[in-house]
Amino acid sequence: MERESMEFDVVIVGAGPSGLSAACKLMQQAQEKDQELMVCVVEKGSEVGAHILSGAVLEPRSMNELFPDWKEKGAPLTTEVKGDDIYLLNGEDSAIKLPGFSVPKTMHNDGNYIVSMGNVCRWLAERAEELGVEIFPGFAAQEVIYNENGSVGGIITGDMGLDAEGNEKDSFMPGMELRAKYTVFAEGCRGHLGKELxxxxxxxEGKSPQHYGIGFKEIWDIDPEKHQEGLVVHTAGWPLDSDTNGGGYLYHAENNQVFVGLIVDLSYENPHLSPFEEFQRYKHHPKIKQYLDGGKRVSYGARAMAKGGFNSLPKQTMPGALLVGCDAGTINYAKIKGNHTAMKSGMLAAEAIFDALSSGCEGGKELGSYETKYKASWLYDELYNTRNFGPAMHKFGTFWGGAYNTVDQNFFGGKLPFNFKDDSLDHAQLKLASEAPVIQYAKPDGVLSFDRLSSVFLSNTNHEEEQPCHLKLADATIPMTVNLEKYAEPAQRYCPAGVYEIQETEEGEQFVINSQNCIHCKTCDIKDPSQNITWVAPEGTGGPNYPNM
Structure with missing residues (x-):
């Protein structure tokens, strides 16, 4: 069967905050100039928002620019931050509350909102469709189309109806070619096409390597008497050891719900460490437990986040395409926020594309104007002024790195004349299993802490089981002959969904991939010490179905 082909002015890959902001901005400009544009957004989730997971405290700066009347239009930004508590957890039972002057001002949240970014993206999608954008949920962008001159010419969506061996089933439908003058890649962190590009x-080239963390999130219904709508709690320290960076959060949202989570930097050294188990431990600390006791966990998810910041940001333009949002790594880790920056990068991309198209450009060119717009924007200033945040934490540790960042941000606005670089690779930091202490984690109690499989159940993850595995091994022998022998196969522990297991069989130990459990966090693609695993998009609609993460 031949592939169908459709032509657009712009194809956007991913219906997250950057992709949808780009789509809305493009059509707003077209309406202002009375021009016609054909813009489509492809989204691999079953619906817009199904794969969106973020803390999230949203800084509304980009929303104010994109839709100044967002309140009148009913945007789901209703819970304004009313309190900002930051604790250093210096043990499993103790904590020190830090005064505001002692933490970087980037951590303060005056004027921000506690939101479900899944619901914000659903709202943005409605605005985009009202403006004339076509949105195709359930279609995974699987391949990049390269024109004869080497420029990007669009994408091909994934084939549907293949069996595990890649053979066509009766239900086979070939993917479609979506050709475009310009293609915007907004896949989120570690997008597989962005990685290829x-x-x-x-x-x-010439940049520090990207750095990552894995972020966990649960939504809990809690006792109304314990709920403090608008309260934001951030923590540093326990349960992570001094060699592992990261931190926790607990946000009091609306309707007697709290969002609780832990971020663990994927530069950790101990192969016996389990980020999932560290998160389960975290919820037992009295400062967190006090809110969760008597409550009910209603949702769970996890995903990787790009946190290298300014020094790791790749060039975002190439002939015929742009890379935006977390696909490029625009998160401001000093703020623990990436949604407002992702939105702004999408809006800047839309401006550069519209300028080119309205001047008669037929596409395929590199949009140098994007770099000009980016460098003239608050996005560039914000990322540049926090460029040392992550490298200082890695270089000096949590305490002294935090002290440097407090001085740099609070007294010098990020303008101290230093440029720290972190040129290490996250996956290369693991010690040999024989050289690292084994960590004994307590069994989950089913009240505050839980196992992986019951957690995955709450993510509503589903995949068509009879399809090719979307977790590709370059060498199928490496998990057993290298990773198991050297690192006790850390995939068993860094995966938050129980995808990877070492199973005892009659033939001996075997490495098993339970790909149907995958919640699309991309951690395996990042942390595998042999860089043997490549995550690609599975058949459309596969993965988690988050209702309001």
């Missing part, structure tokens, strides 16, 4: 066009 960065390598293909050498977009990261």
């Amino acid at each position: 960065i390598s293909h066009f050498k977009l990261d």
Whole structure:
């Protein structure tokens, strides 16, 4: 069967905050100039928002620019931050509340909102469709189309109806070619096409490598008497040891719900460490437990986040395409926020594309104007002024790195004349299992802490089981002959969904991939010490179905 082909002015890959902001901005400009544009957004989730997971405290700066009347239009930004508590957890039972002057001002949240970014994206999608954007949920962008001159010419969506061996079933439907003058890649952190493009066009040449964390999130219904709507709690320290960076959060949202989570930097050294189990421990600390006791967990999810910041940001333009949002790594880790920056990068991309198209450009060119717009924007200033935040934490540790960042941000606005770089690779930091202490984690109590499988159940994850595995091994022998022998196969522990197991069989130990459990966090693609695993998009609609994460 031949592939169908559709032509658009702009194809946007991913209906997250950056992709949808780009779509809305494009159509707003077209309406202002009375021009016609054909713009489509493809989204691999079953619906817009199904794969969106974020803390999230949203800084409304980009929303104010994109839709100044967002309140009148009913945007789901209703819970304004009313309190900002930051604790250093210096043990499993003790904590020190830090005064505001002693933490970087980037951590303060005056004027921000506690939101479900899934619901914000659903709202943005409604606005985009009202403006004339076509949105195709359930279609995974699987391949990049390269034109004869080497420029990007669009994408091909994934084939549907293949069996585990890649053979066509009766239900087979070939993917479609979506051709475009310009393609915007907004897949989120570690997008598999973005990863390909960065390598293909050498977009990261001369940059520090990207750095990542894995972020966990649960939604709890709690006792109304314990609920303090608008309260934001951040923590540093326990349960993570001094060699592992990261931190926790608990946000009091609306309707007697709290969002609780832990971020663990994927530069950790101990292969016996389990980020999932560290999160389960976290909820037992009295400062967190006090809110969760008597409550009920209603949702769970996890995903990787790009946190290298300014020094790791690749070139975002290439012939015929742009890389935006977390696909490029625009998160401001000093604020623990990436949604407002992702939205702004999408809006800047839309401005550069519209300028080119309205001047008669037929596409395929590299949009140098994007770099000009980016460098003239508050986005550039914000990322530049926090460029040392992550590298200082890695270089000096949590305490002294935090002290440096407090001085740099609070007294110098990020303008101290230093440029710290972290050129290490996250996956290369693991010690040999024989050289690292084994960590004994308590069994989950089913009240505050839980196992992986019951957690995955709450993510509503589902995949068509009879399809090719979307977790590709370059060498199927490496998990057993290298990773198990050297690192006790850390995939068993860094995966938050129980995808990877070492199972005892009659033939001996075997490495098993339970791909149907995958919640699309991309951690395996990042942390595998042999860089043997490549995550690609599965058949459309596969993965988690988050209702309001």
